[in-house]
Amino acid sequence: MSTTERRTGAGGRDLIRRPYFWGIIAILLLLLVNVLKDPSFLAVSVNSANGNLVGNLLDILRASAPILMIAVGMSLVIATGGIDLSVGSVMVVAGAVSMEFLKASGDSTSSGVALGALGLALAVSALLGVVNGILVSVVGLQPFISTLVMMLAGRGLAKVITSGQNTAASNGPFRWIANGYVIGLPVVVLLAVVVVVIVAVVVRRSALGLMIEAIGINPKASRMAGIRPRGLLITVYAVSGILAGVAGVFATASVMTVDVSRTGYQLELDAILAVVIGGASLAGGKFSMGGAVVGGLLIATLDKTIVFLGVSSSATPAFKAAVIIVLCLLQSERVRNLFTQRPVPTARAPKARAPKESVTA
């Protein structure tokens, strides 16, 4: 995580300033609650049969893999001042494409077929992302609307691809992506880590991060400084699409079925939540990939905790809401001041709003 931060502060005081500090605390608290219910919750053991690590923690990590993918993509989109509501639908399209491809090939052992399915799924997701990007940057529609349209159309597209059915297929190598193990660790977790690190390194080692933030902070000024918003926005939405595709592959490969009405359903909300819990502002600007990761992990932990504690289905949303509200309160300056006791301006000048007729508006 720390690779994504430019200035890492060592001291605890510095950590407290980090917007995702409370996210980490919340994860620890949730784990603690689970441990109180069952002291062996955190136990990680080695499955004697195959040497794989098993345990609730690994389940949480595996469950978080798809959320992490879309949260990372979302954090880039949000940094540009946009939003991507279509990630859930892109997930199901990616799932539908790969399942149909695998089913049509009928070969349940070939890795070539699995790679083909993966490649096809990612290509289609990238395409959908590019369409989003074009709608936002070239046509000039508001991101909320462009991606809302894609969210509606995407799920329909998935249904068209599978003729409305929940398609199942069998292919060992493809299944391995979500269920396999390497050196005792789940492949899907390793893949998620690799993807996050790659994105983080590319964004922060290049000037991409700076330019994305610039667009999000003030599109007019960025344009005047010579930044090309179009290419950048298309890239960002495409990346978000591809990452959603990866998430879709993770989600469908784990059960080798695509559920056209459920796969990825409302996951965009989880992704947005993750990014915000990580400290980003939906108005765009500075982003932190570490924050998005913490947010994603928190959501996965929360989902697992609800099941582990046996919270009844009907109370689940209220439980989730309570956690979110408490977390938001802890992150707010007003409450934090109770801890740090610093005087602040009565009205912190909110950041100058981007002028209205902007590229993304």
Added chain:
Amino acid sequence: MTITMLPDPPGAETKSRIGRLTDVAARTWRTNLTTVPTLAAVVIFIAMMIYGELAYGRILQYNTLSNLLINNAHLVIIAVGMTFVILTGGVDLSVGAVIAFSSVAGLLLANAGWNPWVVMVLMIGIGTAFGVASGVLVQYFKVQPFIATLAMMFLARGLASTLSTTPERLADDSSIRSLATKLKIIDGEKVNDLVLTPGVLIAVLVVVVGFFVLHRTRTGRTVYAIGGSEQSAALMGLPVVRTKLWVYAISGTLAGLAAVVYTSRLGIAQNITGIGWELDAIAAVVIGGTLLTGGAGYVLGSVVGALVLGLMNVLITRDGGIRPEATTIITGGILLVFVLLQRALTARRRE
């Protein structure tokens, strides 16, 4: 010193006279720039009506039009609330869930023998309470609107299902149902009647009041100012805090009112009512020409937006041959066409 003066271009004088005229025309356009998207929505709505009548028939008749209003009265009501919120640059995702909670709680009370009028007031009050809670989170704790109202959405949905997961049914003689009494204005053949319900009248009243508040009160103007620039509004000495609280309270209250109207019509309440209605409301607002970034738009536009959505469903139903997997694509497509058209119109005017 050397001064070179350029000649006036020939005909400069006449040109400037014509120029002045075009200037005035251009200025009028620019003044009305914000109304263009809304006007576009109205035009497209009428076009859809005509298309429907020509293609499928039986659109421009009493019952279809009455039902368009009756079936979408609650949507109109929440769209008005959503307009307020979106004008300030926020969003309220909780409305659908608040409707669910408010109606379930209300019917439980009604069935427990509470006075139906008290129940209705309480139902509205529940909406207000959720709205105020969102507003407090947004304004005092600087939680982003999207997140604050998302949390309220989960909370309301969760509380609703904690109350009951089975449909609650309103007694047949409850006076809450009276809001859905059909007032036949013109009695046509069979069911082809021009009908209004008190629910529709409430919606109309909400629209009128909403329009009045936005355009004829200081609070309303502050809503627009906040949407333009919250920082500027604060530095201009406008009551930003109070107004933002108001806006969320209004949206919540109207969600409560929509719950009353919707429940009275169906006679049941359920924890799963209203899933996705917030997106319908947002879509209605956007179709009506309101900018999601805030600061520009009209309540009347949102009303048209809500009716467009309703009419679109009617047309899809009338067609009847649309494959199920294509329906969401079509909904998305129509939404896209709408915003594209508006975009094209406003872009041309801006030149």
Added chain:
Amino acid sequence: GDDTGAGDELTTIGFVAVGPEGAWRQANEANMQETFTKEAGFDLKYAPATNLDQKSQIDAFTSFVDEGVDVILLSATEGSGWEDSLKRAQEAEIPVILIDRGIEPDATDLYATRIAPDNLQVSKSVAGWAAETFPQGANYFVIEGPAGVSVVNERNRGWNETIGAKTEFKKLGAQTANWSTEEAKSVFETVLKSNKNNVQLVFAQNDEMGLGAVLAVEEAGLVPGKDVKIATIDGTHNAVQALADGKLSFVAEYNPLFGETALDAVKKVLAGDKVEPYIIVPSLTFNSPDAAKTALPSRKY
């Protein structure tokens, strides 16, 4: 609606449907569309719900009444809240046939007939099987659909009426997996952990979730069908296959293929003949791999 088009001879049918929901629904609605064809003399207008939202169904229903179709087939997402709409249809003299879901309260005078398998019966059959298979009782877990949906309520009722009374059965809990395989797998993997794998029986309220539970069981290193017995409802091809493979232990069919019965009813209703107020569609149960294997070749969905 005889003046709506040129093909006056066609009977217009408005089908207020549920739309893509799962394999069962898919089979059911496809079956309807295949039955009421132009060749058979029908113009079937298909109106699926958006998001399974009752409001969209009511809108579609209203629109069919306004348009003046000849018959309305109503496959409601929710049982209650239909009185007003049905009364209007009655006023417009349009007969309504309920497909699958009944209405609450069941005012039989508001519709012509209801054609459906019986949810209560089906879930009772699962419960009966469970009681038989585990005479000593068992620790069981229920994987439900979304909280508040009426199928979920009905399937819970049928199950609880039989099993809830038996003290030897210990309910470990119930969680929603929103009809989804993926969620069911994730939910059940945690349920197994939190109960130290001490779960003998799973009642999954549809096939998809049952198959998800199978995956979770396998992943935990247990053997589905042996260590954990999983019963599901619907009887889709995948589930019957899984039963044949011994992964599921019991599959109760919730028979979606009753287009012919509906056709018959529509004809009678239009001719003014009397029909039964409730036509129960017979549903099968499969309780062994062998039963499944014999059934597989002839499964249509």
Added chain:
Amino acid sequence: MTGSPPIVEMQGISIAFPGVKALDNVDFRLFQGEVHTLMGENGAGKSTLIKALTGVYRIDAGSILIAGQGRRLNGTADAQAAGISTVYQEVNLCTNLTIGENVMLGHEVRGRIGVNWRATNKAATEALAKLGLGHLNPRRPLSSVSLAMQQLVAISRAMVTDSKVLILDEPTSSLDANEVDGLFRVIRRLRDQGVAILFVSHFLDQVYAISDRLTVLRNGKYEGEYLTRELDRTVLISKMIGKDLAALKSLGSNRQTQERDRTVIPLVKATGIGRTGSIEPTDLDLHRGEIVGFAGLLGSGRTELARLLYGADRPDSGEVEIDGKKSEIHTPVDGLEHRIAFSTENRRDEGILGDLTVRENLILAVQAKRGWARPLPRREQDAIVSKYMAALNVRPADPERPIKNLSGGNQQKVLLGRWLATNPELLILDEPTRGIDVGAKAEIQESVAELAGGGVAVVFISSELEEVIRLSDRIVVLKDHRKIGEIINGPDVTAQEVVDIIAAHGEAALESDIIDPDGKDSTA
């Protein structure tokens, strides 16, 4: 005047921001019926003091008395209730609303059914008329008028209410002489009516023209309070900057005598470039090493012409040759590629990226030019940053601070640095000295001259005509969105003459139209 108690009395005010002590034990008094100027360098704390007084910032220490009463103000609304009207340094209006609404927001005239718009707009027109803007249609969107006009609208807004105290933070920074005169007339009238006026400006002439009393701040500390007429300019400057500044003497240095060969191929040769609605087709030559000033009144089209040269707006007629080669400059990216740099007059909306650090803001254009795939190595970034922060004397000298926390003048310096760092061949400066203190202004002028000496072509736009004349080799005069002529600068050119030319032109054209249909007229 000092006989009566002050209407505003601030004592021992301190405000600290993370890492900066913006105000340190500052005292300030304001009396009824006086114009009191707050003086100090960029970042001295003037705006902060004003925001403390109007409750935008909470004070860490000290007390504020208004009309003898201790007050705790909580934002502008409270201040207004206490009779204080404020125009902040950056224009804070809502561009989505009309001019009339902006003037009247919060003070709309109410009729029987809510706001009476007719009366409200009438009141707005009256308020605008006080500043000579009576002709402005209050129903026009605010976004359709220039930034300077918006500044005037903001000032009109402050005059709608009958306040006891009027605070104007750099109200004249983008106004030209006419507007300033108009504004001063209003200020004097208000002063005579007993209003206390707090004024901030970096133009010494204006300060001496209008103010009765001065308070000088230096580095957030109180330096002293003086009667304007008793304080000599050089003393004032030394009080502001804490030392005598010899450089200021060279302010008078001029380049006016330079002659150059105009037959060589110009760096930029624009033929008939224009854009409907903003600037009529214009010919323009820009030579290496030459400073070209644009002169004109507010809204004459200076900014528009400059924007076309850079590609900020797309010209819809004419063509541009660079070094004799035809070039398409349609976007800022094109502009940058042709080594053109454009520093905007609207630094808040089009200049700074508030949440980015000073370093990031400084290197942004250089980085944009390289593209995202080739990040500027940290070492080179640091080199650029330290070079320009030192050269332009940006304070505080901490490159990792978000630029929005810098004072207005220092933000302007960073922006200038951003463009200088791109090593432009043509540097277009639109109001580069807006809101810059005297010392820094001299430095900027000097560096502009130096750049020209090094072969850079410079376009210099400023509302301060003297500055344009002092600096330019050639002056392009614009009026009504049209270039009306060019002046080769020389020792005999004065501001008054340029003003006269502009004033005369319209009438001359009109008359010559009648007399001579060709419309030819030239003045020597």
